[in-house]
Amino acid sequence: MPRPVTIQDSAILEAARRVFLVRGYSASTAEIARRAGVSEGSLFKRFRTKTELFLAAMQVQSREQEQRGLLLAAIGQKPIRTTLEGYGRHLLRHLQIVMPRILMVTSSGLRFARHYRPTDCPPPLQHVALLTQYLRAEIRHGRLRLANPEMHADIFVGALSHCAFCETVLGRRATSHVDYVRTLVDGILRAGQPPDTRRTRLPRTKTGEAPK
Amino acid sequence: MPRPVTIQDSAILEAARRVFLVRGYSASTAEIARRAGVSEGSLFKRFRTKTELFLAAMQVQSREQEQRGLLLAAIGQKPIRTTLEGYGRHLLRHLQIVMPRILMVTSSGLRFARHYRPTDCPPPLQHVALLTQYLRAEIRHGRLRLANPEMHADIFVGALSHCAFCETVLGRRATSHVDYVRTLVDGILRAGQPPDTRRTRLPRTKTGEAPK
Amino acid sequence: MPRPVTIQDSAILEAARRVFLVRGYSASTAEIARRAGVSEGSLFKRFRTKTELFLAAMQVQSREQEQRGLLLAAIGQKPIRTTLEGYGRHLLRHLQIVMPRILMVTSSGLRFARHYRPTDCPPPLQHVALLTQYLRAEIRHGRLRLANPEMHADIFVGALSHCAFCETVLGRRATSHVDYVRTLVDGILRAGQPPDTRRTRLPRTKTGEAPK
Amino acid sequence: MPRPVTIQDSAILEAARRVFLVRGYSASTAEIARRAGVSEGSLFKRFRTKTELFLAAMQVQSREQEQRGLLLAAIGQKPIRTTLEGYGRHLLRHLQIVMPRILMVTSSGLRFARHYRPTDCPPPLQHVALLTQYLRAEIRHGRLRLANPEMHADIFVGALSHCAFCETVLGRRATSHVDYVRTLVDGILRAGQPPDTRRTRLPRTKTGEAPK
DNA sequence: GATGAATGAGCCTTCATTCAT
DNA sequence: AATGAATGAAGGCTCATTCAT
Numbered sequence: 001m002p003r004p005v006t007i008q009d010s011a012i013l014e015a016a017r018r019v020f021l022v023r024g025y026s027a028s029t030a031e032i033a034r035r036a037g038v039s040e041g042s043l044f045k046r047f048r049t050k051t052e053l054f055l056a057a058m059q060v061q062s063r064e065q066e067q068r069g070l071l072l073a074a075i076g077q078k079p080i081r082t083t084l085e086g087y088g089r090h091l092l093r094h095l096q097i098v099m100p101r102i103l104m105v106t107s108s109g110l111r112f113a114r115h116y117r118p119t120d121c122p123p124p125l126q127h128v129a130l131l132t133q134y135l136r137a138e139i140r141h142g143r144l145r146l147a148n149p150e151m152h153a154d155i156f157v158g159a160l161s162h163c164a165f166c167e168t169v170l171g172r173r174a175t176s177h178v179d180y181v182r183t184l185v186d187g188i189l190r191a192g193q194p195p196d197t198r199r200t201r202l203p204r205t206k207t208g209e210a211p212k
Numbered sequence: 213m214p215r216p217v218t219i220q221d222s223a224i225l226e227a228a229r230r231v232f233l234v235r236g237y238s239a240s241t242a243e244i245a246r247r248a249g250v251s252e253g254s255l256f257k258r259f260r261t262k263t264e265l266f267l268a269a270m271q272v273q274s275r276e277q278e279q280r281g282l283l284l285a286a287i288g289q290k291p292i293r294t295t296l297e298g299y300g301r302h303l304l305r306h307l308q309i310v311m312p313r314i315l316m317v318t319s320s321g322l323r324f325a326r327h328y329r330p331t332d333c334p335p336p337l338q339h340v341a342l343l344t345q346y347l348r349a350e351i352r353h354g355r356l357r358l359a360n361p362e363m364h365a366d367i368f369v370g371a372l373s374h375c376a377f378c379e380t381v382l383g384r385r386a387t388s389h390v391d392y393v394r395t396l397v398d399g400i401l402r403a404g405q406p407p408d409t410r411r412t413r414l415p416r417t418k419t420g421e422a423p424k
Numbered sequence: 425m426p427r428p429v430t431i432q433d434s435a436i437l438e439a440a441r442r443v444f445l446v447r448g449y450s451a452s453t454a455e456i457a458r459r460a461g462v463s464e465g466s467l468f469k470r471f472r473t474k475t476e477l478f479l480a481a482m483q484v485q486s487r488e489q490e491q492r493g494l495l496l497a498a499i500g501q502k503p504i505r506t507t508l509e510g511y512g513r514h515l516l517r518h519l520q521i522v523m524p525r526i527l528m529v530t531s532s533g534l535r536f537a538r539h540y541r542p543t544d545c546p547p548p549l550q551h552v553a554l555l556t557q558y559l560r561a562e563i564r565h566g567r568l569r570l571a572n573p574e575m576h577a578d579i580f581v582g583a584l585s586h587c588a589f590c591e592t593v594l595g596r597r598a599t600s601h602v603d604y605v606r607t608l609v610d611g612i613l614r615a616g617q618p619p620d621t622r623r624t625r626l627p628r629t630k631t632g633e634a635p636k
Numbered sequence: 637m638p639r640p641v642t643i644q645d646s647a648i649l650e651a652a653r654r655v656f657l658v659r660g661y662s663a664s665t666a667e668i669a670r671r672a673g674v675s676e677g678s679l680f681k682r683f684r685t686k687t688e689l690f691l692a693a694m695q696v697q698s699r700e701q702e703q704r705g706l707l708l709a710a711i712g713q714k715p716i717r718t719t720l721e722g723y724g725r726h727l728l729r730h731l732q733i734v735m736p737r738i739l740m741v742t743s744s745g746l747r748f749a750r751h752y753r754p755t756d757c758p759p760p761l762q763h764v765a766l767l768t769q770y771l772r773a774e775i776r777h778g779r780l781r782l783a784n785p786e787m788h789a790d791i792f793v794g795a796l797s798h799c800a801f802c803e804t805v806l807g808r809r810a811t812s813h814v815d816y817v818r819t820l821v822d823g824i825l826r827a828g829q830p831p832d833t834r835r836t837r838l839p840r841t842k843t844g845e846a847p848k
Numbered sequence: 849g850a851t852g853a854a855t856g857a858g859c860c861t862t863c864a865t866t867c868a869t
Numbered sequence: 870a871a872t873g874a875a876t877g878a879a880g881g882c883t884c885a886t887t888c889a890t
Binding site: 022023024025026027100102103104106107108109124125148151152154155157158159161162163165166168169170175179180183184186187190191 | 234235236237238239314315316318319320321322336337360363364366367369370371373374375377378380381382387391392395396398399402403
């Protein structure tokens with residue numbers, strides 16, 4: 001009757017995460033073991049190699065499927081603004097967690113591709129794809145008018161991603177996330193209107209004309 | 213009278229850059245020396261420390277001041293669309309170079325703060341500040357109408373930054389940069405129109421209303 | 425439950441001593457590890473630094489307190505000659521061990537002061553102090569007559585120290601230690617007699633007179 | 637017509653000496669060159685190897701022959717006390733210079749023997765030999781009575797050597813050199829008197845009897 | 849003759865990994 | 870299962886020495 005396992009993988013992974021995110025991939029396994037309150041031997045019983053541990057620690061276990069369900073369920077039902085703002089705020093929180101880890105993996109010298117199954121679409125693009133799917137559906141329902149939904153999805157995700165990126169690289173910043181997301185949603189809702197209409201409101205001769 | 217210098221710092225830095233950007237900060241100085249066709253000893257004659265070499269290699273020598281001049285000179289003169297698209301394309305090219313290096317430095321485990329003067333505005337925010345300055349000026353000239361120029365500048369820079377970020381993390385991608393920038397510029401030019409006005413043009417019953 | 429310790433610090437120290445005493449401080453840790461039959465890694469698990477190892481190896485664990493007790497217990501009891509000769513022989517043996525190490529540490533380039541507490545009396549002077557204390561006590565007991573006990577103690581220790589020094593620098597030598605010590609003791613015992621008295625016993629016209 | 641030599645060996649040697657005596661044999665040739673105000677190239681033009689430079693710097697160019705002449709000339713002429721004190725003071729000054737170098741060479745890992753021509757008698761012993769020769773001569777002249785002149789010479793040189801040794805190892809010290817030498821000379825002059833004579837002055841039963 | 853740029857061997861030290869208990 | 874002692878393969882860095890000018 002073997003002795004039961006007393007060391008939780010989660011404890012190791014959390015310690016590894018804390019250490020790797022501060023010291024980079026070059027952090028030593030010794031420090032991680034110490035932080036996890038575990039012997040180095042145990043570490044390597046669970047993760048055969050440092051790289052394996054690193055990738056596991058940087059892996060994100062998220063409830064993305066759930067959010068995906070919520071977004072798709074809102075199609076044609078809930079107000080677009082409300083839906084997009086809710087999704088945007090969720091996505092930003094998610095990216096705040098994911099971003100430092102992506103940075104770490106990318107710059108570890110390990111190829112990013114190996115981190116995710118090669119068949120999967122890589123995470124940032126997944127969000128763009130999902131949002132595009134939503135926007136297209138709303139367009140089909142006639143609730144939204146957009147010439148290029150994929151581009152807009154990309155800009156929307158991109159801005160949030162950039163926000164998370166800056167916070168990761170520079171530390172906290174002052175901008176209100178709620179306002180930030182709202183402005184992004186405004187951009188999408190406004191895009192339905194043809195720019196020509198608006199242009200009449202500004203001095204015709206000087207501004208905003210497309211280059212010939 | 214001593215033997216003339218035959219090893220250029222630039223050659224070392226270029227080799228270091230190539231190696232570091234692929235293998236990360238953990239890349240060995242031996243490999244860098246080999247790539248530069250130089251002895252390890254010479255490496256350390258020029259850069260006393262691996263860290264020093266790393267930071268020097270990741271440093272960006274850019275002609276940002278020049279672009280800054282171009283942008284500010286266009287105020288009230290050149291068409292806004294042309295100016296913004298030109299600036300956007302330039303910024304994207306710049307970010308493609310800068311992004312991988314920022315990533316590397318951030319996640320090297322070296323403390324970022326030590327290597328940039330804390331009084332300086334950090335690079336990504338500099339671009340936002342410059343663009344905001346431009347947008348405000350055009351608004352003052354009555355050539356543009358924007359409720360929140362800073363936010364828009366942030367979204368503009370953010371989207372480009374994200375674009376560069378994705379390319380860095382995932383590798384090349386297909387999207388046309390020209391189109392991408394144009395869509396972003398559209399967003400800014402369109403933003404002058406109040407969303408309320410537009411909303412009346414879409415079927416009332418389906419869009420943007422508060423959830424029942 | 426972990427693997428039991430199989431490498432004794434003493435084994436490492438002994439090997440280090442052998443190597444350092446022959447090759448000097450510049451001896452390589454690799455050679456020491458080889459001599460100790462141990463991996464270099466293990467070396468640095470025990471001694472964090474080459475310097476630390478060096479100083480530990482040069483440290484002397486001696487039973488000086490014991491000898492101190494013996495000497496002081498003899499005051500007023502055992503014959504002075506016997507006591508001094510015994511102490512002298514012991515001191516010489518001790519110095520033969522200490523001398524090469526002092527030499528090594530002194531000229532290693534490491535600053536001596538950092539490794540001995542500045543409040544402590546440095547080792548060679550400790551012996552002088554102890555012997556002086558003994559001589560003074562015997563003088564107080566009326567068993568010895570000496571104008572300058574400290575000077576005599578210094579000469580006594582000095583001669584033995586020099587003996588050990590020569591052996592260290594030149595290698596073994598022939599002189600009988602027993603005779604050497606006896607002569608030194610003679611010097612102290614004889615010193616009680618004023619030189620003037622003695623001088624009369626030698627042919628007046630030839631010795632020690634001031635030059636005409 | 638070759639360009640004349642502008643760098644003096646003596647300047648290099650002096651710099652080397654200063655550096656080696658402080659930093660030990662591990663001192664770098666770069667530092668020595670810098671201290672000497674000379675390029676590393678020039679250093680190695682003069683001394684083919686670091687070891688060669690080291691040994692040359694530690695070599696002593698002294699006027700020992702001169703002192704030898706003075707001492708031997710005094711035989712049977714000048715008062716013994718005056719002669720011995722003069723010689724002692726000279727020897728001490730000499731040893732203060734020689735001692736640190738002997739320490740350095742001994743602990744450099746280079747074999748001491750190689751430093752001096754193997755046919756020569758090593759320096760400390762040379763002094764003992766010379767002094768012995770002098771004492772024997774004075775004994776033959778009937779100006780001195782000593783059972784064991786070699787032993788006394790050895791003690792005399794040894795005490796001075798020890799004095800220099802302590803100063804080298806510990807730094808300056810307070811003892812008056814003049815007094816120190818005088819006491820040593822006293823020891824030799826006194827030794828002529830048989831210890832038995834003196835013993836009568838002390839309580840017979842307790843002190844100083846030779847062990848049976 | 850003098851210089852200092854260039855080198856490569858080797859040093860101290862770290863660290864991922866294994867292994868005996 | 871869990872420990873931590875032990876290891877050996879690098880890694881960063883230094884330095885004596887050479888060489889083109």
